[in-house]
Amino acid sequence: MRYFSTSGIILRKQNSGENDFFLTLLSPEHGRLQATSRSSRKITSLKGPHLDPLNYGTFQLYRSGDRYTLTECQIENTFPVIKADLEKSLYGLTICEILLKSIQDNQENQELFQLFLRTLERLESSDQNHLTLEEFKIKLLKNSGSWPDIGVCNYCQQRWQADDDIWIDRIGNLNCLDCRHLNHDKLDSTSFDAVKLANFLAEYTTDQIKLNIKPTQLFDLQKITGIFLTNYLHCELKGEKILPSVS
Ligand SMILES: [Zn+2]
Incomplete structure (x- = not known):
C-alpha cells in the first residue's frame, strides 16, 4: 500500500527546506507518523493553512521506503476555542x-x-x-x-x-x-x-x-x-x- 489514508491529529509542524512542512501526526493505526507536506508554505498552497498542531482530520499519504509524503487532507476539527485562548493553547x-x-x-x-x-x-x-x-x-x-x-x-x-x-x-x-x-x-x-x-x-x-x-x-x-x-x-x-x- 503506497497510498493510504488515516485519521490523525497533528502534534507538531516544522519548517523543512524552502517551501515544505515536516509534520508529526498521531494516528490510531500507525502511532507516530512523520510526513513531509511539499510546497505547503507557498502562499498558493491549499493544504498549508490546515496544517496546524491539534488539527484533527483524515490524511492521505504516500509511502516510499520509510518516508511519507502528505498528498491530501480533510480537516474535521481545528479546535478554535483552544487556539483562541492562550491558557488553553498551553494545555x-x-x-x-x-x-x-x-x-x-x-x-x-x-x-x-x-x-x-x-x-x-x-x-x-x-x-x-x-x-x-x-x-x-x-x-x-x-x-x-x-x-x-x-x-x-x-x-x-x-x-x-x-x-x-x-x-x-x-x-x-x-x-x-x-x-x-x-x-x-x-x-x-x-x-x-x-x-x-x-x-x-x-x-x-x-x-x-x-x-x-x-x-x-x-x-x-x-x-x-x-x-x-x-x-x-x-x-x-x-x-x-x-x-x-x-x-
Ligand atoms: Zn504502611
Whole structure:
C-alpha cells in the first residue's frame, strides 16, 4: 500500500527546506507518523493553512521506503476555542509534548488516539483545564502499563483511610506514617483526597461529570502524576513549567 489514508491529529509542524512542512501526526493505526507536506508554505498552497498542531482530520499519504509524503487532507476539527485562548493553547501543547515524548512509530494504539481526541474535545468545551490535563496523564500512564494500584501502602498493604497521612517517594512508592521509617528515599506528603481522586480518574471517564475539586486536592494530585510521568518519560516537561499554578 503506497497510498493510504488515516485519521490523525497533528502534534507538531516544522519548517523543512524552502517551501515544505515536516509534520508529526498521531494516528490510531500507525502511532507516530512523520510526513513531509511539499510546497505547503507557498502562499498558493491549499493544504498549508490546515496544517496546524491539534488539527484533527483524515490524511492521505504516500509511502516510499520509510518516508511519507502528505498528498491530501480533510480537516474535521481545528479546535478554535483552544487556539483562541492562550491558557488553553498551553494545555494543548503540553499534551502534545507528552505524546511526542512517549509515542513511537508503527505502534497501533486506538485507545491512546481516542484519549487524545476526547481530551482535546474536553479542553475545547469545558473550563476544567487543569483537571483535563491530569486525567489525560493518568489515562496515558494506565494505557502504557505505568500506572500502579495506589490504593494501598506499599509496605503494609493497608487500604487508605480518610484520615491517613500519606507519603510518596521519588519513584512513586506510597507509604503510611507507620511505614515511613522503612522508606529511605526523599519523601513528599500527599493527601487521601488526592489519592482518591487519582484512583477515580484512572477508572472513570469524567466528561459528563461536574467534579467539585479543591485547589489543594488538585495540587497534591499534580505531585502524584508528576512523579509517575517523569519516571515514565525519563525527563521533565518544558511546557508544564509555564502553565498557571493551581493554588
Ligand atoms: Zn504502611
